[in-house]
Amino acid sequence: MIHVSGLTKQFGDLAAVRDLSFQVDRGEVYALLGANGAGKTTALRCIATLLRPTGGRVEVEGWSTSSTPIEVRRRIAFLATSTGLYERLTPRELVTYFGRLQGMDDASLEARVDAVVDLFALGEFQHRLCGQLSHGQRQRVSLARVLVHDPPVLILDEPTLGLDLVSGGAIHRFIQRERDRGKAVLFSSHRMEAVELLADRVGVMDEGRLVAEGTVADLVSGVGASSLAQAFLRLVGAEEGVAP
Amino acid sequence: MSAWWFVFRKELRETLRDRRTLLVMLAVPVLLYPVLMVASEQLLLFGMRQLDEEAAPVAVLGDAPSDLLWILDSIPTLRVVPPPAVGGSAPRSTMEESIREALTEGSVAAVVVLEGPTDGFGSREVRVYYSDASDRSRRGRSELMGAVDLWGGRLLEERLRVQGLPRSFVVPVAVADTSLALPEEVGGYALGRMLPMLLIVITLLGTFYPAIDLAAGEKERGTLEALLTTPVPPGAVVTGKFVTVALVGVVAAALNLLSMLLTFRTGLFRLAAEAGMVAAIAPATVALIFLTLIPLAVLFGALFLGISVRTASFKEAQNSLTPVYMLVMIPALLPVFPGIDLTPLLAVTPVAGVALFFRDLMSGVADPLMGAVVLVSSGVYAVLALRFAARNFGREDVLFPASRAPRSRRRPRGLGPVAALVNASGSGIPGERAAAGFIAVVAVLFFYGGRPLQIGFGETGILLSEWLLLALPALLFVRVGRFDAYSTLRLGRPSPRALAGALALVLGCMPIAWGIAWLQSFLFPVPWELLEGLEELVTADSATRLAWLLALLALTPAVCEELVFRGVLLGGTTSLSPRRAILLNGLVFGAFHLSFETAIRFLPTAWLGVVIAYAVWRSGSLWAGVLIHFVNNGTVVILASTPALRDLFADPQAPPPWWTMPAAVAFLLVGYRILEDLPAPVDIRTAFDGGAEAPPPLDP
Ligand SMILES: Nc1ncnc2c1ncn2[C@@H]1O[C@H](COP(=O)(O)OP(=O)(O)O)[C@@H](O)[C@H]1O
Numbered sequence: 001m002i003h004v005s006g007l008t009k010q011f012g013d014l015a016a017v018r019d020l021s022f023q024v025d026r027g028e029v030y031a032l033l034g035a036n037g038a039g040k041t042t043a044l045r046c047i048a049t050l051l052r053p054t055g056g057r058v059e060v061e062g063w064s065t066s067s068t069p070i071e072v073r074r075r076i077a078f079l080a081t082s083t084g085l086y087e088r089l090t091p092r093e094l095v096t097y098f099g100r101l102q103g104m105d106d107a108s109l110e111a112r113v114d115a116v117v118d119l120f121a122l123g124e125f126q127h128r129l130c131g132q133l134s135h136g137q138r139q140r141v142s143l144a145r146v147l148v149h150d151p152p153v154l155i156l157d158e159p160t161l162g163l164d165l166v167s168g169g170a171i172h173r174f175i176q177r178e179r180d181r182g183k184a185v186l187f188s189s190h191r192m193e194a195v196e197l198l199a200d201r202v203g204v205m206d207e208g209r210l211v212a213e214g215t216v217a218d219l220v221s222g223v224g225a226s227s228l229a230q231a232f233l234r235l236v237g238a239e240e241g242v243a244p
Numbered sequence: 245m246s247a248w249w250f251v252f253r254k255e256l257r258e259t260l261r262d263r264r265t266l267l268v269m270l271a272v273p274v275l276l277y278p279v280l281m282v283a284s285e286q287l288l289l290f291g292m293r294q295l296d297e298e299a300a301p302v303a304v305l306g307d308a309p310s311d312l313l314w315i316l317d318s319i320p321t322l323r324v325v326p327p328p329a330v331g332g333s334a335p336r337s338t339m340e341e342s343i344r345e346a347l348t349e350g351s352v353a354a355v356v357v358l359e360g361p362t363d364g365f366g367s368r369e370v371r372v373y374y375s376d377a378s379d380r381s382r383r384g385r386s387e388l389m390g391a392v393d394l395w396g397g398r399l400l401e402e403r404l405r406v407q408g409l410p411r412s413f414v415v416p417v418a419v420a421d422t423s424l425a426l427p428e429e430v431g432g433y434a435l436g437r438m439l440p441m442l443l444i445v446i447t448l449l450g451t452f453y454p455a456i457d458l459a460a461g462e463k464e465r466g467t468l469e470a471l472l473t474t475p476v477p478p479g480a481v482v483t484g485k486f487v488t489v490a491l492v493g494v495v496a497a498a499l500n501l502l503s504m505l506l507t508f509r510t511g512l513f514r515l516a517a518e519a520g521m522v523a524a525i526a527p528a529t530v531a532l533i534f535l536t537l538i539p540l541a542v543l544f545g546a547l548f549l550g551i552s553v554r555t556a557s558f559k560e561a562q563n564s565l566t567p568v569y570m571l572v573m574i575p576a577l578l579p580v581f582p583g584i585d586l587t588p589l590l591a592v593t594p595v596a597g598v599a600l601f602f603r604d605l606m607s608g609v610a611d612p613l614m615g616a617v618v619l620v621s622s623g624v625y626a627v628l629a630l631r632f633a634a635r636n637f638g639r640e641d642v643l644f645p646a647s648r649a650p651r652s653r654r655r656p657r658g659l660g661p662v663a664a665l666v667n668a669s670g671s672g673i674p675g676e677r678a679a680a681g682f683i684a685v686v687a688v689l690f691f692y693g694g695r696p697l698q699i700g701f702g703e704t705g706i707l708l709s710e711w712l713l714l715a716l717p718a719l720l721f722v723r724v725g726r727f728d729a730y731s732t733l734r735l736g737r738p739s740p741r742a743l744a745g746a747l748a749l750v751l752g753c754m755p756i757a758w759g760i761a762w763l764q765s766f767l768f769p770v771p772w773e774l775l776e777g778l779e780e781l782v783t784a785d786s787a788t789r790l791a792w793l794l795a796l797l798a799l800t801p802a803v804c805e806e807l808v809f810r811g812v813l814l815g816g817t818t819s820l821s822p823r824r825a826i827l828l829n830g831l832v833f834g835a836f837h838l839s840f841e842t843a844i845r846f847l848p849t850a851w852l853g854v855v856i857a858y859a860v861w862r863s864g865s866l867w868a869g870v871l872i873h874f875v876n877n878g879t880v881v882i883l884a885s886t887p888a889l890r891d892l893f894a895d896p897q898a899p900p901p902w903w904t905m906p907a908a909v910a911f912l913l914v915g916y917r918i919l920e921d922l923p924a925p926v927d928i929r930t931a932f933d934g935g936a937e938a939p940p941p942l943d944p
């Protein structure tokens with residue numbers, strides 16, 4: 001599970017994330033919904049130990065990101081927006097490499113690599129160089145790469161960005177299955193459909209702050225809107241005629 | 245196995261699949277040397293043969309004796325052709341002009357002109373005309389000279405015979421010189437000239453692309469985040485990457501060395517054999533060279549990685565690394581020049597020490613002590629470079645910088661094309677680039693304009709160069725770029741306390757500068773002639789003269805140089821941290837006062853620059869700098885121009901009196917205290933922009 005309290009991240013004069021607090025439990029999918037520049041990526045990077053928070057606390061499975069970042073990293077899969085691959089490695093080599101970096105021993109690694117190759121259907125191109133793969137194939141490889149150690153917490157930054165419906169759908173199914181396996185899933189998005197479809201709970205971010213939180217239904221009825229999109233626009237004060 | 249090992253193995257595997265790296269590492273050494281050597285030899289032989297084939301056309305002017313003509317005819321590499329048409333009594337210049345034409349058009353390769361009689365024991369005057377700009381003509385000349393010498397020899401024989409003298413009469417001393425160097429030594433000397441540079445450059449090249457690929461490439465492709473969310477400490481990541489890069493550098497250099505030695509072994513290098521040299525290096529030497537290459541490769545690898553990780557893309561990394569690459573080439577070239585000894589100072593100079601040590605190793609004259617110094621200092625630099633790389637890999641602002649908004653190509657509103665050239669962002673304060681460009685232009689102006697002015701017009705020239713080449717460009721720069729002069733140049737009035745602090749600082753600064761000058765006189769020779777010249781310049785014999793000297797040598801630089809350095813340069817570097825901006829300011833100020841003869845001025849001047857920059861930054865007023873600069877220069881003028889005082893400091897090589905040191909430290913501390921107690925310095929950038937971009941206040 002993920003526990004965020006009072007998280008603040010300052011870049012010079014700019015507060016990209018301000019006093020952000022929320023919690024994601026096991027078996028739950030939590031979505032951070034916000035426009036571009038709202039601070040979603042920054043928040044996820046802080047949780048994934050890539051950035052040091054300016055203030056506040058983040059705990060993952062009870063481990064603090066600031067005092068025990070290595071322990072946190074053992075327990076998370078972080079899928080960044082830029083899902084680049086090493087062009088001159090094959091998917092199989094790539095996944096094996098990440099397994100080794102996760103400290104897996106040879107025996108369990110071999111079996112686990114086979115498992116994720118099956119899970120993400122990489123078999124057909126597992127021995128080709130990553131530089132030659134299509135966009136959808138690359139997305140699957142990059143998921144396989146971060147999940148090789150089967151961690152309890154998944155952090156996905158805009159996981160369906162730039163994907164077609166079919167590939168996006170595959171990711172959706174994957175997220176649901178992981179939730180059902182008892183994992184805590186946190187993902188960010190600026191698209192309503194993904195959030196409506198997947199999230200058990202939603203946090204709406206605007207200018208670095210959490211402006212509302214709840215299930216999709218809660219959010220919609222809370223502001224008397226007819227759809228999540230409308231609710232969102234009202235919450236961030238962007239709807240016409242609504243004063244900020 | 246620890247994590248760095250996995251990183252290393254993966255990076256190595258990927259690197260070995262990179263065609264560009266393989267090319268540099270394998271193909272270049274394996275193919276380049278044999279090909280290069282064979283080609284150059286063939287080219288040389290070919291050229292020689294072609295020149296030899298044709299008999300050089302030569303012409304004779306004047307009445308040539310028959311025996312000379314006979315000699316000319318009997319030499320197969322010469323062919324006598326009709327001389328260019330020259331009027332019999334034409335003046336010499338006309339004749340030379342027509343010979344020149346004939347040489348240029350190629351109808352003759354050389355012309356011999358005979359004048360005067362041959363009788364008696366006088367010398368016959370013979371002139372040979374040729375063109376030094378043509379290989380063919382130079383060969384014609386040497387053939388012709390040979391023929392003339394032969395003829396002269398015959399005439400001499402004849403004279404000796406007539407006088408009944410032996411030949412030894414004209415050869416009172418018979419000299420023969422013999423080089424006792426072994427062929428290996430001659431070869432080692434020749435190799436030592438060229439090989440160090442090649443080895444260093446290949447090491448450099450070997451690390452160049454992998455360093456870019458492993459750091460900037462990881463950022464450009466967007467693989468860094470996945471890597472850094474694995475439970476591997478950044479140190480292990482850097483280590484794995486850096487070992488790969490350094491290894492590629494070492495292997496490239498080693499293969500290179502090997503290929504070169506093998507090429508020599510095969511005897512392809514026939515010219516060398518003809519020149520009496522054996523190009524071979526003892527195995528122990530090869531091992532030592534190899535050993536020294538390791539810290540060098542570590543240094544390059546770590547340095548390049550550290551720089552590369554700060555950039556966002558291959559292209560940017562390439563642009564940032566290329567100047568470093570060029571810079572490293574300069575010390576690597578040292579062994580090519582004759583007469584440069586491996587002194588302790590050079591031994592601890594990065595790259596230069598290694599290059600010269602390689603040379604000495606190859607020519608078999610290496611000093612083990614110097615070798616140790618080179619190895620240890622290279623090791624130290626390598627460790628420093630590694631720490632630099634590791635630090636950069638641990639910095640989140642380096643790893644995840646703000647994604648840069650595409651820079652608008654349009655020129656800022658309201659600025660004309662010229663202004664936009666100087667002021668690309670249209671802001672009120674110049675940026676680093678504009679300031680750097682300005683300093684570069686001023687440096688060039690001053691270098692080419694300042695000296696002629698000072699030489700041509702003496703003291704007036706100094707005055708002119710300061711005002712016209714420093715102050716005026718600074719003001720023009722601010723004006724043309726439409727910068728805010730008041731903020732950029734910090735023209736605001738200083739508080740009396742700030743001035744008091746500045747005064748205390750300069751009193752402390754001067755003895756320290758003297759101390760620095762004295763200390764470094766152990767390292768660099770002091771050009772006394774130059775200093776004496778300076779002293780002459782500043783001797784004042786009357787009060788008016790002293791006033792003029794103060795205006796010329798203290799007030800003028802205090803205003804003009806402050807405008808440039810603490811005005812535009814300090815104003816343009818506010819995006820750096822204050823500490824860096826101040827240090828940079830001192831270094832640039834010192835470098836600016838650097839000329840070929842006065843390298844000694846660098847450190848003391850840089851120190852003065854740092855002190856002034858600090859005072860100006862802390863007080864927020866350029867006038868504090870003007871004050872310090874004026875007092876510093878004025879003191880020197882008064883001390884040097886007043887004979888009574890000058891005797892106090894008669895020996896310029898003496899250390900400063902010991903009591904000045906504690907006094908100096910005390911003054912510095914007092915000045916620092918006073919300035920630190922002033923209200924915090926205003927950031928001129930935000931002050932100017934009026935805080936328009938300040939974030940909205942945080943909610944309670
Ligand atoms: N490394 C950085 N340095 C400075 N500003 C940054 C950096 N990363 C993000 N920002 C700024 O922080 C704000 C939030 O960005 P981000 O977290 O990427 O938003 P989102 O992912 O919601 O689109 C933006 O204004 C962005 O420009």
Ligand SMILES: [Mg+2]
Nearest residue numbers: 040041042081
């Ligand atoms: Mg984002």
